[in-house]
Amino acid sequence: MPRAARKITDRQHELLEYLRSYQREYGVMPSTRDIQKHFGFASQTAAMSHLRALEKKGVIQRHSHKARAVVFPEDLGRAEIVDVPVYGSIAAGYGEMQEQQADGSIAVDVQTLGLRKGARVFALKVRGESMIGANICDGDLVIVEAREPRPRDIVAALIDGETTLKRYLVKEGRPYLQAENPAFPDLIPVTELQVQGVMQTLIRQAGRC
Amino acid sequence: MPRAARKITDRQHELLEYLRSYQREYGVMPSTRDIQKHFGFASQTAAMSHLRALEKKGVIQRHSHKARAVVFPEDLGRAEIVDVPVYGSIAAGYGEMQEQQADGSIAVDVQTLGLRKGARVFALKVRGESMIGANICDGDLVIVEAREPRPRDIVAALIDGETTLKRYLVKEGRPYLQAENPAFPDLIPVTELQVQGVMQTLIRQAGRC
DNA sequence: GGTGTTTCTGTTCGCCCGAACAGTCGACCC
DNA sequence: GGGTCGACTGTTCGGGCGAACAGAAACACC
Incomplete structure (x- = not known):
């Protein structure tokens, strides 16, 4: 050669x-x-x-x-890369999140994340097995886009001062949240401002789950 | 201000x-x-x-x-970013993979991937529900590091000319592969050279699964 | 034994490029 | 209505920096 x-x-x-x-x-x-x-x-x-x-x-x-x-x-010619801040938990709305200390950040290209340009985005460490029915495990990293949810979206929602993942559903014009684990209580009515964003991507490190 | x-x-x-x-x-x-x-x-x-x-x-x-x-x-000071080639399927060993056309690539920082320096790595699009018991779904992207498997690792293995994910187990000194779905046949004895790499990270786009 | 590659020395040339200085004009801000 | 910004024009200076030229010594290939 x-x-x-x-x-x-x-x-x-x-x-x-x-x-x-x-x-x-x-x-x-x-x-x-x-x-x-x-x-x-x-x-x-x-x-x-x-x-x-x-x-x-x-x-x-x-x-x-x-x-x-x-x-x-x-x-060269690589898709734009965004830094996504990772929070262990979020106990506030999106507005106050900037002040909250991130636990680190991950850098991924926008294409893999499937994000719209200019989307506000953050990552959340999943705790517990409440979404195991959607194949989301304890320890998974969930990338969330702050936007209005559509029915059947998986959303990050503020419940009892803590953020958890739930399925967003609408029945008879009334939105409610549902865990994807039979051991968890079903219907949680959505009052207001509780949805912090919609799950866009999931990242799991091997060894867990 | x-x-x-x-x-x-x-x-x-x-x-x-x-x-x-x-x-x-x-x-x-x-x-x-x-x-x-x-x-x-x-x-x-x-x-x-x-x-x-x-x-x-x-x-x-x-x-x-x-x-x-x-x-x-x-x-500045961001962790090194690697481009991981994505294959829809792999019907050859690692050596021949370079010649095979990638379906695209994803760019992620090494820290999120949890990779050792210099690791040979590629991504695989999961087809089918054979690993649903490990919460890995059809359409998921699995990032695989080419290395020797340890017991209980999830591995990309060449079976019948096609690469699929399986759990790598050892019983009485003999390694075998197992699907994580009761509908699939269990024990597949490992002959030789079939394991192409070990799953390191999983990425799932929302909307699927 | 010639040809080519690698890893250098030593020097000169000249554009590349940030920086500084001196202004101009308009929009806000108490 | 003086002060501070933003968005410029026009010009000059001097170091930053790639590039070219002329070697040289070691090693491999065939």
């Missing part, structure tokens, strides 16, 4: 790793002179030829005559 | 949108002169002052005296 996709050298791998770590830390690519300093090169040309080599092997792309214009091809 | 977090102007929103679209397309930020040309400014200073305004409002960060050094704070 003389042309294309030859194997990457140890030294080139080092450089690649530096590019990645620099980008993660500063959000920008290093200039050839930054690379020079980091590796202790006496000449800036050394960095240049390494970049050229990596470009020839296809692991990076460069825009010529632009500053810091090194790009990883896999980052 | 005189200081900090004032509202973003329409014009500033336009600029922000341009920064994002430029970055998505080229993987690099535009220079002030790129901005100037795009908006038809007569002076490059117009772009500069817009960037300064956005920085003061905290929606971007800048590294002074560096070229194209505009950064979105939310992109």
Whole structure:
């Protein structure tokens, strides 16, 4: 295999790793002179030829005559990525949620999440087995979009000062919430403002459930 | 509220949108002169002052005296993001998978996926109800890491030329696979090389299941 | 033994690009 | 009605930064 996709050298791998770590830390690519300093090169040309080599092997792309214009091809044309804050529990409306401390956040592209542009979104850690009938387990992460529910949506609702998942149903014009577990009481009438959002995506880490 | 977090102007929103679209397309930020040309400014200073305004409002960060050094704070310090190829079905071993066309890909940060560094990983669209007992439904997306299974892992296994999910169990030193649905036959002895990987994460889009 | 790749040194060139300075005009804000 | 913003024009300066050129020494391939 003389042309294309030859194997990457140890030294080139080092450089690649530096590019990645620099980008993660500063959000920008290093200039050839930054690379020079980091590796202790006496000449800036050394960095240049390494970049050229990596470009020839296809692991990076460069825009010529632009500053810091090194790009990883896999980052290009990727769907937009959103950070979703994760709450262990939510004991307030959406308005007050911003002040509440998130337990962390997850980053996923919008396409997988199936979100509309500009949707307000958060994630909730499921506690208990009340939705086991919908195959949602204790410990699952549920991504919720703050919007009006439609009948049969699974919603995050505020009940007794705590947020839980329930099925949103409408009977004879009156909305009510229902657990998907025969051991749980059925009909809970919806008073007002209790629905915080609609479940959009579910994420489960292996090992649980 | 005189200081900090004032509202973003329409014009500033336009600029922000341009920064994002430029970055998505080229993987690099535009220079002030790129901005100037795009908006038809007569002076490059117009772009500069817009960037300064956005920085003061905290929606971007800048590294002074560096070229194209505009950064979105939310992109900074984020866990590494990996692209996971999605296969509708896999009828081969891991080696041949690279040649097989992926049905798309999803981008998630490694932390949410719970992956080890350098792990070989792919995603599989679940077909059928054979794992409904483990609360895995038809249409779910399962992220699989190619590695040796441990007892009680859920694995992607090649059976009759098609990949399906099964529970990996060991009885009296002999490994076998089991569906998590009483309607399916239990014990399937493992011959060799059939396990393609271990389920690590599950992703479910709402509306299904 | 020539040809090619890798990993560098040393130097020069010249556009790229952020930054600073000096203004202009209009919209709000007490 | 002076003050502070936002949205610019017009110009100059100087370091940032990619790129080119001329090597060199090690190693592998065949």
